[in-house]
Amino acid sequence: MSVTRTPKTVAQHDSGTVFASPPALRSPAKVASFVEQVLVELRHEAVAARYVTDLDQTGAKTIWCRVEHTTLDVDAAYVQIRNDPRLGVGIEPCSQATVRERLCQCLDHDRVGRVDVRPLAGVEFESG
Template identity: 45%
Template sequence: MSRNNESLTVAEAAASNNQIISQTVGVPDTPAAWQDLEADVPMLRSRTEAVAFAECVVVELRHEPVAARFQSAPDFRTEWILSRTEHLSVTTSEPFVRVRIDRRQGMDIEPCSRAEARNGLCTVLTQSELGRVDVQPLAVLSIVDN
């Protein structure tokens, strides 16, 4: 990755590892179900509401080329991005992939099952660390390379 403080798309960041996004989408002209999927962390709600939110996210990940993104506070640097495996050229039998981004250590791509994806979202939504979870089109997700 370059060191020019530029914003890289996930596809560009993954390209150096030969793992690229194979399908992209822009923000739709008409409202989409996933556009309202956003939650602050921790969710000051019941575990049931966190599970319901996570389930909605996983459903949208299965139907659209979008990704769930967790960003930690206070600087909201990206911690990880969860997407369908089919949208990245990752050879695995698992249906989802988690892209972990660390500014010091780079990027790591880890396949995961539907249950692991759902449980990971529930954990983030109910843990004490501050942050945000939202759903964005893969085409517009980016990381800032410092």
């Protein structure tokens, strides 16, 4: 996967993580609020919401980002990219509503996984 990097965006998000998921004790209201913050970032910056299934970050990863910040030829506003060491990389076009729903599901159901927002240019997936 390749992405479009602009000097302004890269400089603005040098630190790696823009913000990370809320604490483990999550209320539905806090989850919804966090997800809305993520969606605002996704709309306005070349960032990705990244979900990692385990805290040592060696497991499967999923990111959601706006298609316009990638070189992917996809007829959708957003794309979901899954990278599973066992299955490889899978790309699925999706809508903003789908991103909202899936992020909420991740935060509601998985207490050890995490979601963060980071520069899209800094998100790496191994292919193969």
